[in-house]
Amino acid sequence: MKLEAGWVPVALSSSIEAATSAGAVVEGSEIVVWRDNSGVVHVWEDRCPHRGMRMSFGFVRGDHIACLYHGWQYDAGGQCRYIPAHPTLDVPSTIKVPTYVSQEKYGIVWATASPDAAMPDIGPAVGSTPVRSLYVDCSATDALSALDAEGLEHISTDTGLLACDGDKLFIAVQAITTTKAAVHAVLLGPPSADNAKRQAHHARRLEKMRYALEQAAEFA
């Protein structure tokens, strides 16, 4: 799904720590996912308006992110506020990074250009533990087909619940390109003493699925 079409899962919440940034791709659109010091997550186009450097290479400073290249600083709304080479410049409102609306739900960061679209809903949050984001060299369609074969109970086209060895996983699939996809998985339910063990178990299972998918893609 494209960012213009609805809510797209772009990362596990746990993968984006405070004061860090990471690059991601949704159907070819490059985005930066960053979290400010107060814990709020932001999703923008991954391009500084100055010279096109990836903002995901930048540095988070408080609630601003600074481009790695020339240090231009942008506030949480994407507006450039400070240009180090021109410290007294009143930066015009036209120097702005295009932003997406972002939200965190079920331990996943979601982004969209159409915030009125419905967010996948599995009812009240009951707690979640991140399993992992799995990056697979196959299309999102093929990844979903493999998950369907495992018994994925769809919530939406790209998301669903997967019952697995007594646990319930929430799965959200992100189309990166036509030949790459990300599968974000979280373990639903309150944390338990053996969470780490279960997390590792499900991560290994997903890795096996990836191996099978990539083998199938290679020999198709």
Next chain:
Amino acid sequence: MGGASCEESMIEAATFTFRGQMICESFTEFALHRARRLDLEIDLGACDAAAAVLSVRGQGDLVDAFEMACSLGPYDCIILDIERKTAT
């Protein structure tokens, strides 16, 4: 510092003549885009295969940035010389 601050934020108007190998449509689109990005007022003047004339008005630093951007020009134009006339 205070003096420099006032100077740097001053509004400046400049008329540029960019000379070189120009494709008017391409260069004009490029200049309009950069002026919009830098929040500059722009008036397009004459343009032919050898030169383009235009005037911009805005913060001095951003007029400088505009000149730098247009000195590189779009990929299909080659800028060999820039004449700048400033009126503050």
